[in-house]
Amino acid sequence: MTLSPATGPLLYEGKAKRVYATDRDDVVAVEYKDDATAFNALKKARLLGKGAMNCRISALLFEHLEGLGVPTHYLGLHGDHWMMVRPVKVVPVEVVVRNLAAGSLCSQMPIAAGTPLAPPLIDLYYKDDALGDPLLSEARLERLGVVTTDQLQAIRTLALRVNEGLRGLFGQVGLQLVDFKIELGFTAAAELVLADEISPDTCRLWDLGVSDAQERILDKDRFRQDLGGVVEAYGEVLKRVQGVCPEPRVYR
Numbered sequence: 574m575t576l577s578p579a580t581g582p583l584l585y586e587g588k589a590k591r592v593y594a595t596d597r598d599d600v601v602a603v604e605y606k607d608d609a610t611a612f613n614a615l616k617k618a619r620l621l622g623k624g625a626m627n628c629r630i631s632a633l634l635f636e637h638l639e640g641l642g643v644p645t646h647y648l649g650l651h652g653d654h655w656m657m658v659r660p661v662k663v664v665p666v667e668v669v670v671r672n673l674a675a676g677s678l679c680s681q682m683p684i685a686a687g688t689p690l691a692p693p694l695i696d697l698y699y700k701d702d703a704l705g706d707p708l709l710s711e712a713r714l715e716r717l718g719v720v721t722t723d724q725l726q727a728i729r730t731l732a733l734r735v736n737e738g739l740r741g742l743f744g745q746v747g748l749q750l751v752d753f754k755i756e757l758g759f760t761a762a763a764e765l766v767l768a769d770e771i772s773p774d775t776c777r778l779w780d781l782g783v784s785d786a787q788e789r790i791l792d793k794d795r796f797r798q799d800l801g802g803v804v805e806a807y808g809e810v811l812k813r814v815q816g817v818c819p820e821p822r823v824y825r
């Protein structure tokens with residue numbers, strides 16, 4: 574078991590991660606938990622090994638995106654389920670990019686699951702568990718006043734770059750990126766960067782080599798839909814991504 578790199582207090586605890594202060598004010602430590610939640614935490618479980626896998630997958634994806642010029646909060650790994658990152662002021666907007674219709678898009682719109690969406694559809698949600706992360710309209714976002722028009726444009730541009738970068742990587746390893754959610758934040762220097770995590774908890778990934786609509790699922794939908802094999806699916810994603818990416822760096 575790795576020693577905790579957290580030398581300061583717990584700053585924030587979310588459903589899948591804890592964020593701690595360190596002895597540097599420009600670095601925070603993120604612990605990836607084995608907890609799985611769905612449907613706004615109505616469904617809960619502990620999935621042994623999930624935290625470590627998501628931590629490693631996120632590190633590989635952040636480093637891949639960084640190589641493509643996408644700024645991120647990621648600094649490096651510490652042990653198997655800790656990641657060191659730059660502290661950011663998180664924008665309270667969840668940005669979902671959809672390449673194929675799935676999930677809430679299909680339950681809220683007359684659109685069949687699997688319908689290709691080109692150009693990709695971007696949906697914005699207000700990050701507020703008590704309100705159930707509601708879908709935002711442009712007018713509501715403007716009324717909230719959490720981002721300026723220019724910042725919103727920068728967020729959309731970044732989200733599409735992330736989509737292109739992830740689609741390319743996942744495509745190389747036989748995975749279809751159906752949709753994903755990202756969160757963004759501002760650093761102390763007011764730079765907009767990709768934050769949070771990118772993992773099978775936050776992406777829909779389908780195995781391109783499998784035609785069965787349930788068997789091809791390699792993401793959190795296995796947990797949401799009680800399909801079993803959740804940790805195995807995440808392990809498969811890790812194995813494939815690891816196969817084409819350099820070893821993630823260790824934070825020193």
Ligand code: UDP
Nearest residue numbers: 669675676677678752753754774775776777
């Ligand atoms: N997502 C997420 N966190 C959320 C909501 C959605 O990571 O709080 C991800 C989800 O895993 C999927 C994408 O965002 O990859 C789109 O999710 P959708 O809006 O279809 O919602 P869901 O079907 O999860 O209700």
